[in-house]
Amino acid sequence: MKNMTTIKDVAKRAGVSRTTVSRVLNDNGYVSQEAREQVLKAVQEMGYIPSAHAKTMRTKRSGVIGVILPRISTETASRVVNGIEEELADNGYQILLTNTQLKPEKEIENIKLLRSRQVDGIILLATNRNQELLNTINETNIPFVALGQELEGVTSVMYDDYHASYSIVESLISKGHERIGFIGVQESDHAVGVLRKEGYKDAMKTHNLTVDNNWIQYGDFTFESGYEAAERLTACAEMPTAIFAVTDRMAIGALGCLRERNIQVPEEMAVYGIGASDLSKHVTPALSTVDYFNEDAGRQTAQLILQQLKGKTLEDKKIKLSYRLIERDSV
Amino acid sequence: MKNMTTIKDVAKRAGVSRTTVSRVLNDNGYVSQEAREQVLKAVQEMGYIPSAHAKTMRTKRSGVIGVILPRISTETASRVVNGIEEELADNGYQILLTNTQLKPEKEIENIKLLRSRQVDGIILLATNRNQELLNTINETNIPFVALGQELEGVTSVMYDDYHASYSIVESLISKGHERIGFIGVQESDHAVGVLRKEGYKDAMKTHNLTVDNNWIQYGDFTFESGYEAAERLTACAEMPTAIFAVTDRMAIGALGCLRERNIQVPEEMAVYGIGASDLSKHVTPALSTVDYFNEDAGRQTAQLILQQLKGKTLEDKKIKLSYRLIERDSV
DNA sequence: GACCGACGTGGAATCGATACCACATTAATG
């Protein structure tokens, strides 16, 4: 970074003081028409770009919101970020993205990093909940919103994982399915791992359907793990007639397995996922899934941050989002 | 942002001067063991987080590389960013993402924005080339690398669009196709719009195949536009026996159209895309496509930035990346 | 003609760090 032109240079060129230049640029205080013109002319000619750092340092506001993602390259994250960005940009804020590569310790590390950059607020797309994380967040006395998990004592925006899951299972049951297999994920991700499983179990119980232990399988969010879980499900003595995978990717992995084994979908096996990914629409047969309205989730999360920035203290506020079942050819 | 603890507070608590605290934290200069311990203890106890802004301001290095994306939410961009991040993180740099929502004027705006934040370098995932952009880049006297387009006078990393395209068409020809339809995009995107079309045309010409004007259709990167382009192609008097779409999404849109019209793929119509998206692997029939190794592209781009940061001036250096055809069920 | 408010402008302090310089103190060398 070579020596850039500073406000001092502009002032000299315009024949005024730094103060006056600042006033012109920030449009406050009294400035004569003549001085204003001189300043703007100098700014133009010199290609002056103010230093955001100096400004932040003096004003203690950076105009930046930090967003911590589990991974950059997921469709869900992309959509959420789009929603967040749209909303924040409208209000003059920029976003600074960091990602944790799914490592819990990096969440804390990233919070510190963002604080060192003086972000005005932090949005965390949470994938787990542990005490150390909560402690770190509570020490962070800037606006903070978690999305995706309910974090104790932290303003959170959550998907309605339990009811979405419950609805899916009920929908399958209403189509006559009684043996429904389940592909979940590990419980450290409370929303996806625990709530979605509980929704499944409770729906089965409510309808007096027993769940064979072999019907509950686990994956790790990848296509492959969905494929493998489906292998295990189809090997059951009492093979299910439907598979509910808690993510589209795993559901699509399962579809691949079923195709290879010539198990017809949906005739012999119905399949349901969650996420409303692009993929879900374009696989054959088109996958039934649940739309979580990720962009909207991002927007709402951003709004909560904005409210806090405006001074409202909405400590520990919780928002539960809505969802929508999308029934396609796979059921 | 409340008043954070500063280096001054730490110094007072540790009973030393600010200078000494700085020395401990940056591990330079002479510091006694005793002083060091006192400082570290104070830092720990007070939860001191240094202000990156103050540091940047003084040292003129931010440790941040700006990355300008056309859109956040595309698979290609995600992959590239992953590659960039991996490489830069290894070297102690962070990335600051901005997106242009595909608007050319926002590219320039974002460059200025990043400069105001004193980024040490900029990576631009370019989608177009215009003189104003080039001017802005050339005024920007910090390390700069463009990815995806060859920009005159700018260090660029490019995909081999022409030859990839050429290879696809040759591959189709070698399978006996003589009437090959093309779905392109507008020419303002030189790499995708011009080079890929030229590859197609030249391959056809080399093999003495004529191209009916109706065989060349255009879309706008979306599924829908691919669908519509396929509608027009199938309505041709002399319908092609193969469709080459310059992106996977448009190719998959085309597949959707063909399925609706009961045109068998690949028996009646072969389809080829570019991008090696997740989608391409999971649609039915699986889409033949070209892998551009996006992560690797990101890594190489990052390396070029790093080299420039280390002082090498590699003005106007060009790197052309390799690619790989992936033949699947759609041909 | 003294006073007051509206304008218009600049000087100087400040934000939180780093870096240069000056100044001790101690150890090593001839």
Add this chain to the structure above:
DNA sequence: CATTAATGTGGTATCGATTCCACGTCGGTC
């Protein structure tokens, strides 16, 4: 024993902006 080198520490200027305060110059009012 004097001189140099190595080790440790703090004061102060500096980075590039904003902001507070002080100080002019008007014109109008009582």
